[in-house]
Amino acid sequence: MPHARIEAVIFDVVGTLLPCDACTAGSLLSVAAPLLQQLTTEQQHVGLLSQTPIQLPSALNTFAHRAANDAQRPAPAPDLPALVAIALESHRLSDCVLVSGTATGVQAGLNAGMWTVGTALSGSLDRQAMTGWQQLPSVEQDQLRMQATMALLNAGAHYVIDAVDELMPCLVDISQRLQKGERA
Numbered sequence: 001m002p003h004a005r006i007e008a009v010i011f012d013v014v015g016t017l018l019p020c021d022a023c024t025a026g027s028l029l030s031v032a033a034p035l036l037q038q039l040t041t042e043q044q045h046v047g048l049l050s051q052t053p054i055q056l057p058s059a060l061n062t063f064a065h066r067a068a069n070d071a072q073r074p075a076p077a078p079d080l081p082a083l084v085a086i087a088l089e090s091h092r093l094s095d096c097v098l099v100s101g102t103a104t105g106v107q108a109g110l111n112a113g114m115w116t117v118g119t120a121l122s123g124s125l126d127r128q129a130m131t132g133w134q135q136l137p138s139v140e141q142d143q144l145r146m147q148a149t150m151a152l153l154n155a156g157a158h159y160v161i162d163a164v165d166e167l168m169p170c171l172v173d174i175s176q177r178l179q180k181g182e183r184a
Contacts, residue, residue, distance in 0.1 A: 004178035006097055006171060007090040008045040010081055010114070014052060015101030015123025016164060017060070031165035033059060038168070047084035051075055051105065064088050075104045078112030085112070094183045097174060099167065103155035110156045115174050115184040117167060118152030118160040120145055158184065 064087040071079035098109030101123010109116040
């Protein structure tokens with residue numbers, strides 16, 4: 001029996017790698033590029049999906065990508081995450097990880113049988129809540145973070161992190177759980 005390992009890491013682009021208002025913001029979140037480079041260096045299959053039509057920044061064009069118009073049904077149907085996993089030639093959806101900043105994205109990943117990681121601060125909070133984040137009192141930041149975290153956990157996320165720069169420990173843990181025979 002082959003060693004169980006993560007076959008693919010799939011990112012819901014908007015709210016995870018790009019800001020929530022990605023239609024107007026063309027730059028990657030500052031923490032996304034180093035993470036993608038690290039995953040690629042470790043020969044990890046990386047895929048992208050977008051629930052809304054967007055023009056991907058050129059830095060993301062090298063990754064397998066599927067958009068909402070490629071799927072027959074919208075999220076939370078498993079179509080889009082499954083299509084990306086197929087494009088990455090994954091053998092088991094249960095060995096794939098979907099990273100999403102929305103409850104609907106997390107549900108789509110779960111419906112596809114994938115491990116899910118929610119990103120609370122880069123997707124779950126609306127644009128208005130993120131405006132002036134640094135100027136908000138820490139108590140208010142904590143309340144907003146907790147609301148976003150709870151929304152993702154209530155959607156069923158296996159893990160919730162603030163943003164993708166915290167993803168690697170989750171991937172290590174998922175890998176260990178897969179080796180023990182656990183499934184999403």
